Amino acid sequence: MSLRHVAVLGSTGSIGVSTLDVIRRHPDRFKVVALTAAKQIESLANQCIEFNPAIAVVSDVDGAKQLSELLRDKQLKTQVMYGADALVTAVTDSDCDTVMAAIVGAAGLVPALAAAKAGKRVLLANKEALVMSGDLFMNAMKLGGGELLPIDSEHNAIFQCLPAQFTKSPQPHLGVEELWLTASGGPFRNTPIAKLAFITPDQACAHPNWVMGRKISVDSATMMNKGLEVIEAFWLFGLPLEKIKVLIHPQSVVHSMVRYRDGSVIAQMGQPDMRTPIAYGLSWPERIDAGVGRLDLTQLAALSFSAPDHGRFPCLALAFEAAKLGGTAPTVLNAANEIAVAAFLDKGLPYLQIPVVVEHVLNQIASSPASSIEHILSVDAQARVSAHQYICQISG
Numbered sequence: 323m324s325l326r327h328v329a330v331l332g333s334t335g336s337i338g339v340s341t342l343d344v345i346r347r348h349p350d351r352f353k354v355v356a357l358t359a360a361k362q363i364e365s366l367a368n369q370c371i372e373f374n375p376a377i378a379v380v381s382d383v384d385g386a387k388q389l390s391e392l393l394r395d396k397q398l399k400t401q402v403m404y405g406a407d408a409l410v411t412a413v414t415d416s417d418c419d420t421v422m423a424a425i426v427g428a429a430g431l432v433p434a435l436a437a438a439k440a441g442k443r444v445l446l447a448n449k450e451a452l453v454m455s456g457d458l459f460m461n462a463m464k465l466g467g468g469e470l471l472p473i474d475s476e477h478n479a480i481f482q483c484l485p486a487q488f489t490k491s492p493q494p495h496l497g498v499e500e501l502w503l504t505a506s507g508g509p510f511r512n513t514p515i516a517k518l519a520f521i522t523p524d525q526a527c528a529h530p531n532w533v534m535g536r537k538i539s540v541d542s543a544t545m546m547n548k549g550l551e552v553i554e555a556f557w558l559f560g561l562p563l564e565k566i567k568v569l570i571h572p573q574s575v576v577h578s579m580v581r582y583r584d585g586s587v588i589a590q591m592g593q594p595d596m597r598t599p600i601a602y603g604l605s606w607p608e609r610i611d612a613g614v615g616r617l618d619l620t621q622l623a624a625l626s627f628s629a630p631d632h633g634r635f636p637c638l639a640l641a642f643e644a645a646k647l648g649g650t651a652p653t654v655l656n657a658a659n660e661i662a663v664a665a666f667l668d669k670g671l672p673y674l675q676i677p678v679v680v681e682h683v684l685n686q687i688a689s690s691p692a693s694s695i696e697h698i699l700s701v702d703a704q705a706r707v708s709a710h711q712y713i714c715q716i717s718g
Contacts, residue, residue, distance in 0.1 A: 325350075325351065325352070325353055326351065326353070326419055326420045326443075326604065327352075327353050327355045327416075327417055327419050327420065328341075328345060328352050328353065328355065328418060328420045328421075328422060328604070329354075329355055329356035329357075329358075329377075329413050329416055329418040329420070329422070329437075330342065330354065330356070330357050330358070330422045330424065331358050331409065331412065331413070331421065331422060331423050331424055331425045331430060331433055331434070331448075332358065332423075332424035332425040332426065332430065332447075332448075333357040333358060333359055333366065333369055333424075334359040334360075334362035334365040334366055334369070335359075335424055335425075335426060335535055336534055336535050336596070337424035337447045337473070337596060337600070338357075338359075338424050340595075340596045340597045340600055341422045341445075341600050341604075342354070342369060342373070343597060343613060344597050344600050344604060344610075344612055345373075345604070346372075347611060347612075347613055348610060348611075351604075351605070351610070352604060354373035354375050355375050355376050355377070355416045355417055355418045356375050356376060356377040356378070356379070356412040356416040356418055357369050357370060357373065357377075357378050358378070358379035358380070358408075358409055358412055358433075359379075359380060360380065360381040360425075360429075361380075361381065361385065363380060363385050363388045363389050363392065364392065366378060366380065367389055367393055370389075370393055370398060370400050371393070371396055371398070374398050374399060374400060375416070376399060376400065376401065376416050377400065377403060377408075377411065377412050377416045378393075378400050378401070378402050378403070379403045379404060379405075379408040379409055379411075379412050380404050381404060381405070382404055382405070383404055385404060386402050386403065386404040389402050390402045406429075406433075409432065409433040409436075410432060410433050410436040412433065413436050413437040413442060414436055414437075414440050418442065420445065420604065421433075421442045421443070421444050421445065422445045422447065422473070422600075422603075423444055423446050423447060423448045423451060424447040424448060424473075425448055426448070426535060426537055426538065427450060427537070427660055428454065428657065428699075428702055430448035430450060430451065431448070431450050431451055431454055431695075431699075432695070434446065434448050434451040434459070435451065435455065435458065435459055435462055437468070438451075438459055438462035438463045438466050438468060438470070439462045439465070439466045440466060440468070441466040441467045441468040442466075442468045443468055443469040443471065444463065444468060444469070444470050444471070445473050445600070445603040445604065446470060446471065446472050446473055446474075447473040449474070449547075449550045449551070449656075450656055452553065452554040452558065453550050453553050453554060453652045453653070453655075453656050454652065454653045454656060454692075454698050454702065455653075455692060455695060456554075456556070456557035456652075456692075457557070458692065458695060458698070459557070460557055469606075470558075471602075471603035472554070472558055472599075472603075473596075473599050473600060473603050474551060474554065474599070475577045475578075475594075475596065475598075475599050476503045476551055476555075476577055476578040477551065477554060477555060477558055477578070478577070478590075478598075478599035478602060478603065479576075479577035479578035479579075479590035479599075480501050480503075480555065480558075480559065480578045480579075480580060480590075481558075482590045482602070483579065483580040483588040483589065483590055484498065484559070484580055485498075488559075489559070492559065492560035492561065497582045497583035498561065498580060498581075498582060498583075499565065499581045499582055499583050500561075500565045500566070500567055500580070500581040501555055501559060501561060501565065501566050501579075501580055501581075502567050502568075502569050502578060502579040502580070502587075503548060503551055503552065503555060503566065503567065503568050503569070503578050504569050504570075504571040504574070504576055504577060504578050504579070504627075505542075505545060505547075505548045505568055505569065505570055505571065506529070506530060506542065506570075506571065506572055507545075507570040507571075507630075508529065508544075508545065509526065509528055509529060509530055509543055510526075510634075511572065511634075515633070518673055518674055519673070519674050521543075521673040521674075522669075523536070523540070523666060523667045523669065526539065526540045526543045526666070526673060527539040527540065529542055529543075530572075536667055537660070537663055537664070537667070540663045540666060540667065540676075541637075541659070541663065543673075544635065544637040544638075544673075544676055544677065545568075545630060545635035545637055545638040546637035546638070546640075546641060546659050546663075546676075546680075548568050548630075548638055548641075549637060549638045549639075549641020549644075549645075549655075550641060550652075550655075550656065552568065552641060552642065552645060553641065553644070553645045553652050556645060563642075563645055568629075568630050568638065569627045569629065569630075570627065570628045570629070570630050571625070571626065571627050572626060573622065573624075573625055573626070574594040575591050575592070575593075575617065575622065575625060576589045576590070576591050576625060576627075577589075577592065591617060592614070592617055593615055593616075593617055595612070595614045597612040597613055598612050600612070601614075636677040636681075637659070637676065637677045637680065640655060640680050640681055640684065641655060643684070647689045648689065649689040649690050649691050649692050650687075650689050650690050650691070650692050650697070650698060650701040651684065651689040653701050653702050653705065654683055654684055654687045654701060654702075654705040655684060656702075657683075657701075657702045657703075657705035657706045657709065658679055658680045658683035658684065658705050658706075658708070658709040659676070659680050660706070661679070661705075661709035661710055661713070662675070662676040662679040662680055662709060662713065663676060665679075665713050670713065670717060671713055675713075678716075679709055679712055679713060679716075680709075682708075682709075683708045683709050683712065686708050686712075687701065687705055687708060
């Protein structure tokens with residue numbers, strides 16, 4: 323395997339840190355050429371000192387000044403940049419051939435799309451690239467001629483369970499009937515619904531199985547993350563929406579499954595550790611050590627599966643509704659959810675009001691064709707304003 327040059331977008335987040343951990347184990351296979359972070363300047367500085375990338379990007383000029391000061395006299399070749407345009411530069415001008423797209427939220431959309439157009443191997447951990455611009459993004463990948471490797475554990479599992487030729491061009495004769503996305507159910511799958519009104523941000527962020535950032539942890543608790551993953555799976559694998567199912571699987575051992583026409587079900591199993599799909603994406607089609615402990619099946623008492631209750635998880639139902647509407651509806655869904663979750667984490671919105679805000683904004687903004695990135699970003703901004711206004715209204 324030749325040396326791969328990797329740009330890590332969102333390098334100080336949980337996915338970024340795990341990516342660098344895998345890379346650290348294989349210095350003969352991977353070289354870091356770009357690192358980006360928003361506000362965690364000291365963490366980014368430490369990463370730059372270790373990996374000496376050609377480019378480091380932060381969100382604003384103050385962060386760039388702070389990072390430059392921290393890197394002064396370290397004898398690095400790293401060029402410090404800032405802003406949205408610099409994120410695009412990081413994936414187009416840094417001599418990278420592989421991009422880990424791990425910036426959380428809509429901010430990661432433009433650089434991920436730029437990487438697709440530039441023909442890179444895109445390791446997609448940013449949900450919004452497909453949720454907001456699925457058709458545009460998949461067309462960009464096709465025209466750019468690069469490789470798309472899903473990094474979400476569920477989509478990575480499905481990728482591994484599908485025939486190789488199916489991922490390039492879905493064909494009925496290959497017998498794929500359904501995709502089953504598994505979900506842990508989060509920390510509140512058994513909590514009495516009446517008690518959900520009093521859930522705190524810290525409780526919502528205490529995921530029972532996975533180590534994740536606060537925003538995605540809340541999305542796991544509401545199961546919005548699974549709804550967004552359904553939309554992603556629709557674009558990634560080309561099956562009709564009705565053939566994409568969700569199952570609650572509390573043990574998080576089976577990461578997802580594919581059901582075939584002959585009655586077979588193929589599942590991918592492993593420890594709940596994101597380094598496994600990250601290592602697979604970095605090294606595909608080979609497999610390398612990810613630093614993950616082996617799964618000991620003899621220590622598993624049972625594996626259980628159940629259908630999700632949309633009454634307990636209304637965000638999942640809203641995501642399916644947005645997916646059926648198509649066009650910019652998933653963009654509205656995602657934007658409204660980001661604003662609602664941020665308000666909840668700031669203790670300005672009760673937990674049970676998150677889906678209320680999302681549903682209100684979905685009803686306020688009619689879906690339209692997702693015809694261009696400019697239109698998508700305009701709708702995204704409109705949905706955020708609407709969500710802010712509604713939160714202020716109901717918060718009194």
